Amino acid sequence: MRSVGIRELKARASQVIRDVRIHGAEVDITHHGRVVARLVPVAPPPRSSRRSAAVWSTIDRVAREISRRWPKGVSATEAVREGRREL
Numbered sequence: 001m002r003s004v005g006i007r008e009l010k011a012r013a014s015q016v017i018r019d020v021r022i023h024g025a026e027v028d029i030t031h032h033g034r035v036v037a038r039l040v041p042v043a044p045p046p047r048s049s050r051r052s053a054a055v056w057s058t059i060d061r062v063a064r065e066i067s068r069r070w071p072k073g074v075s076a077t078e079a080v081r082e083g084r085r086e087l
Contacts, residue, residue, distance in 0.1 A: 003028040003035065 004016055004027055019025040020039050029037040 001026050001028055003030050005030050006036075 002019075002025060004012075006029060009016055009029055016027055016039065020027060020041050024041045026041075027039040028035045029039065
């Protein structure tokens with residue numbers, strides 16, 4: 001693992017970050033020879049298109065159910081205001 005002093009990091013921050021981002025390098029940051037921090041690449045969040053599709057499908061289903069039961073002539077704003085009055 002590579003180590004970089006704070007002064008060097010200040011002078012070459014863009015290059016150090018690029019190494020972490022592109023090459024997946026881990027870099028120890030030192031102050032007077034002692035490691036005080038570590039730069040590591042962040043793993044991208046897992047992409048689960050099936051899970052996302054299922055969530056959106058559920059939201060669509062709930063929206064359809066709400067619209068079927070929603071009273072005619074009542075806006076969402078009116079419904080929220082009325083609900084607040086009851087509190």
